[in-house]
Amino acid sequence: MSSVNETSGTELTPPIERIPAAERREQILAAASVVFGERGYSGATTDQVARAAGISQPYVVRMFGTKENLFLEVLARALDRLITGFRQIIAEPRERGDDEIELLSARLGAAYVDLIEDRGILLSLMQAFISGHNPVIGAKARAGFLEIYRMMRDEAGFPPEEIRGFLAEGMLFNTLLAIRLPDVYDDDEAAAELMRCAFRGKLDVVLSATAAAPAEHAGTQTPQQ
Amino acid sequence: MSSVNETSGTELTPPIERIPAAERREQILAAASVVFGERGYSGATTDQVARAAGISQPYVVRMFGTKENLFLEVLARALDRLITGFRQIIAEPRERGDDEIELLSARLGAAYVDLIEDRGILLSLMQAFISGHNPVIGAKARAGFLEIYRMMRDEAGFPPEEIRGFLAEGMLFNTLLAIRLPDVYDDDEAAAELMRCAFRGKLDVVLSATAAAPAEHAGTQTPQQ
DNA sequence: AATTGTTGTAATCGAATGATTACAAAACTC
DNA sequence: GAGTTTTGTAATCATTCGATTACAACAATT
Numbered sequence: 001m002s003s004v005n006e007t008s009g010t011e012l013t014p015p016i017e018r019i020p021a022a023e024r025r026e027q028i029l030a031a032a033s034v035v036f037g038e039r040g041y042s043g044a045t046t047d048q049v050a051r052a053a054g055i056s057q058p059y060v061v062r063m064f065g066t067k068e069n070l071f072l073e074v075l076a077r078a079l080d081r082l083i084t085g086f087r088q089i090i091a092e093p094r095e096r097g098d099d100e101i102e103l104l105s106a107r108l109g110a111a112y113v114d115l116i117e118d119r120g121i122l123l124s125l126m127q128a129f130i131s132g133h134n135p136v137i138g139a140k141a142r143a144g145f146l147e148i149y150r151m152m153r154d155e156a157g158f159p160p161e162e163i164r165g166f167l168a169e170g171m172l173f174n175t176l177l178a179i180r181l182p183d184v185y186d187d188d189e190a191a192a193e194l195m196r197c198a199f200r201g202k203l204d205v206v207l208s209a210t211a212a213a214p215a216e217h218a219g220t221q222t223p224q225q
Numbered sequence: 226m227s228s229v230n231e232t233s234g235t236e237l238t239p240p241i242e243r244i245p246a247a248e249r250r251e252q253i254l255a256a257a258s259v260v261f262g263e264r265g266y267s268g269a270t271t272d273q274v275a276r277a278a279g280i281s282q283p284y285v286v287r288m289f290g291t292k293e294n295l296f297l298e299v300l301a302r303a304l305d306r307l308i309t310g311f312r313q314i315i316a317e318p319r320e321r322g323d324d325e326i327e328l329l330s331a332r333l334g335a336a337y338v339d340l341i342e343d344r345g346i347l348l349s350l351m352q353a354f355i356s357g358h359n360p361v362i363g364a365k366a367r368a369g370f371l372e373i374y375r376m377m378r379d380e381a382g383f384p385p386e387e388i389r390g391f392l393a394e395g396m397l398f399n400t401l402l403a404i405r406l407p408d409v410y411d412d413d414e415a416a417a418e419l420m421r422c423a424f425r426g427k428l429d430v431v432l433s434a435t436a437a438a439p440a441e442h443a444g445t446q447t448p449q450q
Numbered sequence: 451a452a453t454t455g456t457t458g459t460a461a462t463c464g465a466a467t468g469a470t471t472a473c474a475a476a477a478c479t480c
Numbered sequence: 481g482a483g484t485t486t487t488g489t490a491a492t493c494a495t496t497c498g499a500t501t502a503c504a505a506c507a508a509t510t
Contacts, residue, residue: 018456018457018458018505018506020456020457021456021457037357038356039356039357039358040265040266040268040352040355040356040358041265041268042264042267042268043266043267043268043358045496045497045498046498046499047496047498055459056458056459057459057499058458058460058500058501059457059458061499061500062458066498067497123357127265127356130265130348130351130352130355131263131265131268131352132262132348133263243476243477243487243488245486249487249488270466270468271468271469272466272468280487280488281489281490282467282469283469283471283488283490284487284488284489286468286469286470287470291469292467
């Protein structure tokens, strides 16, 4: 009657590694970020996430309850990371000076490189942002984007008011472009370089225009101060 | 015997209107554009498209073969409409003059209003652009976006070269924002007005910067010509 | 070494969905 | 008005997928 599972010597089925739940949770979230980003919320399956995380599908469902809940956690983390990253850059102390543009450009570019390093985060965010059918997911994604947009627009404290929205748009759109225009942004390194240039270019333009036309509708005014 | 379907006087089941296949095809494509845009490719069902078009699900499948094929037709039409619209605006003859900025801004803004009138087109396009899993759909969407981007960047013939990419990005990103940021772009009319202002603002910046810094890295140079 | 909790899977269920088949009815042709 | 084409649906099939259940193996506690 003794069950014959004492294959002590040879291990036929490689014993899967048991790791703490908290650690496994991180693996699942990381895998889900990639899978959701690539296939979209509806296109992704819990089994794909599970395989990407190296475990079985029922575990994923039991750990997060539902697929929607899993996605909401991925989304919350993506937003948190994006917002925190941008806020840090903005909050960094700056001195006004000649190399001001160069320094800020470099920092913004570096932030982008970090964020785009795992595209799954941005892709998941974009998916949630665009998708209109699930009210909970859509509302959270749009609220998060709005926060980033307003933060860049209102709190950057760098370019003049009329042009902050302009810069904020540029940052977000660069993100989108960098995700899926391999012909424009060749590889990751090229994308990083291009983004640094893009920011420097934007800031150049913004500051030049400011110097040329201080506050009102820019006509053919003489440069002032 | 004689089949009893001669309910000549009263019509219990309202006789569904039979219309030519070509016309029905247009209805289905219009409905599919909305449904795909709202739910994404994977999230949309052929039955939802059928109901939105006022017919039964098997008809949709039989007319387009597969769901993927239906989406590809929606995508092709969206790209065609976008590219055609932008190309027309760019190709329109312009005179250089004082109100040059005002005129081009108005035209770009009007084009946006037209395109955003049915958001389904843009949403479907964005879904396809972002989604990475289906190679055929993704490749077509990205190729189309790239064509628009390059057209705006290379053929606009209006702003100086260094800044055309800047303007092209702005156009595309404004599209994205207008789709799903109701707190920023309140209603459709407000969105239209905001977009006109955005373009005017962008062109103001671009042209001012050009006047201030003709070709090289914008330093503190004196305006020339 | 029992007990108990943690970490994991196999099996399977029910609903959703793309696709197919078979059929019906209107409209057109001769 | 019989035959043919066009326009449409009801019924249903096979697959997929999220979720559930039941169970196994390992680890910690006592």
